[in-house]
Amino acid sequence: MKGLDFFRIICEAHAPSGREDWLYSIIKDNFKEFGDTTITKLNNMYIHKKGITSNKLMIMSHVDEVFLMVKEISEDGFIKFEGFGVDAKSLVSQEVIIHGKEDISGIVALKYNYNDKDKSKVSMKNLYIETGFNKEKLSGIVKLGDYITLDRKMIYLLNNNVSCKSIDNRASIFAMYVCAEELKNVNSDLDIYFVCSCQEEVGHRGAKMVSYDIKPDIGIALDVTFDSGILGDNNRENKLGKGPVICIGPNIHAKIRNRLIETADKYNIPYQVEVEPGNTGTDAWDIQTSVGGIATILVSIPIKYMHTSVEVVNIEDIRNTGRLLARLIQDLKESELEGLFCF
Template sequence: MKRILKPYTNIFLDAAFTSIMAHLRTILETFTACHGIAGHEDEVATSIIQHGDFTSYGRDAMGNLLCMKETTPGAPTVLLDAHMDEVGFIVKYIDDDGYLYLDAVGGIDTKALSGACLLVHGNSLLRGIVSDMPPHIAHGSTVPELGDLPLDIGMSGREARETVPVGSPVTFSTRLRQVGQHKVCSKALDNRAGCTVLCSLSRKLDVPFNLAFLFSSQEEVGTRGAYAALTSSAPALALSIDTTHGDMYGVPREKTRTLGSGTIIGVGANIHHSLFSRLRETAKNDGIAHTIKAYAGATPTNLRSMQTAGRGVATALLSIPTRYLHTPAEVADMRDIKATQRLVSSFLSSLDESYVEAIAC
């Protein structure tokens, strides 16, 4: 007689896991479809409010979105952070032929731009193509500067100036697509993947302390939003979720983490050692796939501003390995996003009010 209990149980668990992953992917697809370079995060913030579950929320002068899940008045607050903004461009100048000249908002490698389709958020939404000389005409193979790659929107100089004000934001146009069985490709996975983790957790966490969800602005231009948010009100401890370099062709393995290897727990001077140890032990005990990444000094994340806010904040970092960061086609593994969500949930569930109060002293 065939044993059917185990296969049926596995099928049930696989179906539940698939359902959770599909839910995460739906949120991620929604968030990456939003456009929001530094200083222009309104569309992203609106979508987060619609998809999260918060007792209250508000925006500040920096554009940060701070959402609360409050339990008991006077209880300590744990802050979870993920930045909303994506890299992109701003219109600097329009010439007489209607070409738009751009400045980068965040670090962007021009190798990925030639022939790319961008979206111009002027008086109306326009598509433009990054122009470059074809190889039949160009001499040599030097990487062009951004100033040598004007954007062609198919208009005359007069039409362009009437339609596109100087200072208009410009974004990548890539939509989320499946790549293989578990991976997805899109613009702005940095850091809408982190926003997805936090937004999904807002619907399931039940902890004995207050939770603040900081969807921060302007990380890509100097972690400005997080600095302003924590300067005004420092939490007991803070955990930031971001992306970091995934394995890529030609990049030394020690500088990346393999997609599909789980969440990445940061360790170093920018990270409170007790929080690192607790995250690592929680991941081990709960069988959550993870790796460790060491930072000698300040991390290239919001943490470098958050740790020094006020009298100082106990901080920790989880990262999602992502290929081709700051390009139109970033690639991440949904299993790593899920592993990050699981570890945040398990970590917070392991804390009690006394631990949170003690680590804040």
């Protein structure tokens, strides 16, 4: 599939919250044929594809990934760390990169307490990173507060599935790429903004900033959601390989959601639905209430093992997400907007 190398490269690359710029040169190189690129002062990036009218549709995918930070360098040369968004149990025996003055490889080791009756107990307190350096050498390269990210190469599994770190949310960036590719020779009625937002993992901050910057008429948040299969979230009905997941709930504009479902049915694009009666926990939550209110929908890609180094996604789900959004944009006319926005 065209662009699959791009997906692999962005998944294997590193861009923790606050350092999304580490990824932007790669994204810019791959999106440059689709529109003009802007990077804002606080690390949002968007690609603008000019439409026929002045009405705006924004598709947003966050760039940042979950991460660790250096908390202490022990006398023995081990790195203690704080984590954000990562379950301590998933870190045991993982490979990491410490982003100091230069990048250093390390492994996460578990300090096993033989006197602890609960042998299954794992916390950040008994994990440390081994680099092989002593404290003197390490202190010349690494300082407190340096970022640490998971290090993992993409693995190709059966049935068109792949596994890697940072599929949350690089899968959505790839879906935007598929969408942009599908619209390459389409003159859409609406101005299209493909947005790579910053700091979603620490509070959806980029979504607020860029919504005020662009002021779109329609906002589409792209993210991942939990698979409900074996070892998944039993409270959901999302399955890998069954298509993008369209969210239903008060965070979602009902008429635009229905328009998206009609588009999926029209073009025989598989999709699933997910009910979220409260906070969706995504950029959609902040887009909706920005600039006096933006008509917002959320489309998610199901994945397994979220916020680990072995997240799993189905490539066809990504492709169908991009295709669905492209068909919506292709068919959407300015004359429809007033009717869509009326309750």
